[in-house]
Amino acid sequence: MRIKTRLIHGGIEGDPNTGAVSVPIYQVSTYKQEAIGVHKGFEYSRTGNPTRHALETYIAELEGGARGFAFGSGMAALSTILSLFNKGDHLVVGDDVYGGTYRVITRVFSRLGLEATYVDTSDLKAVEAAIRPETKAIVMETPTNPLLKVSDISALADIAKSKNVLLVVDNTFMTPYWQNPLDLGADIVFHSATKYLGGHSDVVAGLVVVKDAQLGEEMHYVQNAIGGVLGPQDSWLLLRGMKTLGLRMEEHEHNARTLAKWLSERSDIKRVIYPGLSGHSGHELIQKQARGFGGMISFDVGSAERADEVLAKVKYFTLAESLGAVESLISVPARMTHASIPAERRAELGISDGLVRISVGIEDVQDLIEDLEQALS
Numbered sequence: 001m002r003i004k005t006r007l008i009h010g011g012i013e014g015d016p017n018t019g020a021v022s023v024p025i026y027q028v029s030t031y032k033q034e035a036i037g038v039h040k041g042f043e044y045s046r047t048g049n050p051t052r053h054a055l056e057t058y059i060a061e062l063e064g065g066a067r068g069f070a071f072g073s074g075m076a077a078l079s080t081i082l083s084l085f086n087k088g089d090h091l092v093v094g095d096d097v098y099g100g101t102y103r104v105i106t107r108v109f110s111r112l113g114l115e116a117t118y119v120d121t122s123d124l125k126a127v128e129a130a131i132r133p134e135t136k137a138i139v140m141e142t143p144t145n146p147l148l149k150v151s152d153i154s155a156l157a158d159i160a161k162s163k164n165v166l167l168v169v170d171n172t173f174m175t176p177y178w179q180n181p182l183d184l185g186a187d188i189v190f191h192s193a194t195k196y197l198g199g200h201s202d203v204v205a206g207l208v209v210v211k212d213a214q215l216g217e218e219m220h221y222v223q224n225a226i227g228g229v230l231g232p233q234d235s236w237l238l239l240r241g242m243k244t245l246g247l248r249m250e251e252h253e254h255n256a257r258t259l260a261k262w263l264s265e266r267s268d269i270k271r272v273i274y275p276g277l278s279g280h281s282g283h284e285l286i287q288k289q290a291r292g293f294g295g296m297i298s299f300d301v302g303s304a305e306r307a308d309e310v311l312a313k314v315k316y317f318t319l320a321e322s323l324g325a326v327e328s329l330i331s332v333p334a335r336m337t338h339a340s341i342p343a344e345r346r347a348e349l350g351i352s353d354g355l356v357r358i359s360v361g362i363e364d365v366q367d368l369i370e371d372l373e374q375a376l377s
């Protein structure tokens with residue numbers, strides 16, 4: 001089955017009891033047992049719920065793993081993954097991962113004795129050098145936010161295998177439509193399903209898929225023990241949203257490519273960052289490991305003042321955090337998502353005050369161009 005067909009027919013289809021084509025919302029907490037321990041596979045909805053199970057089966061199939069898990073947010077998903085580790089264990093983490101990922105590792109799991117070293121995961125030697133005897137996992141994102149840096153998933157998987165550590169990939173930006181980290185050798189893939197998978201700015205959720213069944217057992221143990229599970233209504237919303245993932249991602253990307261090219265031809269833009277542009281440092285690599293370039297673009301308008309002007313003038317780009325929805329969103333990382341990073345560190349990373357990030361929606365791209373044109377001039 002090809003990916004577009006898998007998005008429609010993958011996982012559990014409909015309801016065998018009634019013939020309903022859509023998986024029903026099982027709004028239920030507990031299940032009748034015929035005798036003690038004799039049941040139809042569900043006992044209590046923290047442990048398992050049929051609507052959530054349909055979503056978990058679906059994402060596992062889309063990512064090509066043994067088992068999937070759904071959580072109340074991307075951060076709940078990651079926190080549950082981190083709960084696989086013990087006091088004294090060490091992680092090697094990408095140095096420009098999502099701010100919330102950095103926060104939960106440095107401010108919360110550090111208290112429980114989990115240690116971490118931050119490195120540029122596009123530098124394989126740096127990753128290898130950071131691995132210690134206590135290292136249990138490499139945690140990474142590709143492409144990153146907002147600089148869209150690309151790291152080599154297969155090469156990192158080789159390093160992880162040789163050192164006997166897990167490779168954990170945040171696949172939020174690419175989605176399984178464009179990139180399948182487990183096929184490239186990763187052990188665990190996770191998503192903020194709040195973004196492209198949900199796609200409609202109406203649900204907060206997280207998904208995890210693990211490569212092998214043994215790790216699946218361990219993940220289910222911590223998922224059930226901690227209990228940060230996704231409810232049946234939101235599981236259904238995700239199942240519904242993901243049916244159109246293929247259509248949406250094609251359109252996001254078509255619009256992003258068109259806008260990136262248009263922006264890069266303007267003399268009043270200092271820098272355009274999009275992995276689909278031939279000048280991007282990860283342009284070759286991303287084509288090796290992914291089927292598309294995604295829908296995120298960052299560009300430098302020169303100054304914080306000009307960024308403010310652009311933000312004030314745009315009509316179709318909503319000023320908001322988050323990304324990946326049908327509507328175009330615009331933000332200034334230095335003063336929004338990355339404001340907690342010290343100014344010197346931001347400068348080192350290349351997150352300048354005039355850097356604008358857009359999550360390109362699926363509006364008519366001509367309207368988006370005209371809107372940016374009037375906002376920039």
Ligand SMILES: *Cc1c(COP(=O)(O)O)cnc(C)c1O
Pocket residue numbers: 073074075076098100101141145170172173191192193194195204205206
């Ligand atoms: C949003 C985001 C997260 C966190 O997900 P939530 O659903 O907001 O908890 C993690 N990683 C990336 C790349 C994200 O964009």
